[in-house]
Amino acid sequence: MRESTALDDMICFQLYAASRGMTAIYRPLLEPHHLTYPQYLVLRVLWHDGPTTVRDLGHTLRLDSGTLSPLLKRLEAQGYLRRERDTHDERVVWAHLTDTGTALREAIGDLTQRLVCATGLTLDELSQLHQLLTRARQSAKGNT
């Protein structure tokens, strides 16, 4: 189990750098719609799942209300979604897309190919990468 000293630290940096590099690729693709990558993630959840509570958005994206509240406020100000209190449980707030927000899905289109190309990895390698990241995150969730 030795010999990993340098490698693991490099992985942590690669992870950190790769994540920032990934959002840097998204940036010019999302900028025309005045979206950031985290905002885009929220919209993807709403496009996929329909109206969602702030709580569920937080669980899905691993973000707390300290991050989501102002982010959703900005998306609402841009007219992409609206927030409404649940009538039965006043603690809960639902985020639901406006027509503009729904239409945005088509306007943005499929960014996938551009991201895949940027990595220069094959589909097998991407699948491998996905599996490794998922397993590491899964394991880390327990071993805190």
Add this chain to the structure above:
Amino acid sequence: MRESTALDDMICFQLYAASRGMTAIYRPLLEPHHLTYPQYLVLRVLWHDGPTTVRDLGHTLRLDSGTLSPLLKRLEAQGYLRRERDTHDERVVWAHLTDTGTALREAIGDLTQRLVCATGLTLDELSQLHQLLTRARQSAKGNT
């Protein structure tokens, strides 16, 4: 080259989430020394390379002066390093460790094992992960 649509988007999110999860593991390990993960990265460069210019720190960590300037100011305020203008080229600023900053290396010790364990991945898998991330970053650097 089809069929990647869902997968690639999941990878981008996994990357984003894994990076934040990684820093979350570092946080309690660094907090006793009042360090953040990016601050720790700067110290690692200085521990490894000795006195370094702000410019080279930026190249190494892929950060610009807008991020590094205040970060270095905070590390200086904590007494871990000092900044000094180059006498021959007044544009250049050198960051060099204080004795406290140098000693910190031993005080923090080797965090590697704890990170490796958290991932639950084997050394082969970590090596694979490292290689995939590096290649993707390398490729993305060109294809922008």
Add this chain to the structure above:
DNA sequence: TCGGGTTCGGTTGTGCACAACTAAATTGGG
């Protein structure tokens, strides 16, 4: 039923990431 504990969203404060900009020092071509 009622009162303590929990859940939920929001606010505040700190630090990072990055774009856009500034100012000073240096460089290099004419």
Add this chain to the structure above:
DNA sequence: CCCAATTTAGTTGTGCACAACCGAACCCGA
């Protein structure tokens, strides 16, 4: 030699990430 272009660090402004905290709403057991 000189001045325009470049390099370098720093500043400002915006948005994300997260800890710490708050208040309101809800839940549940005695």
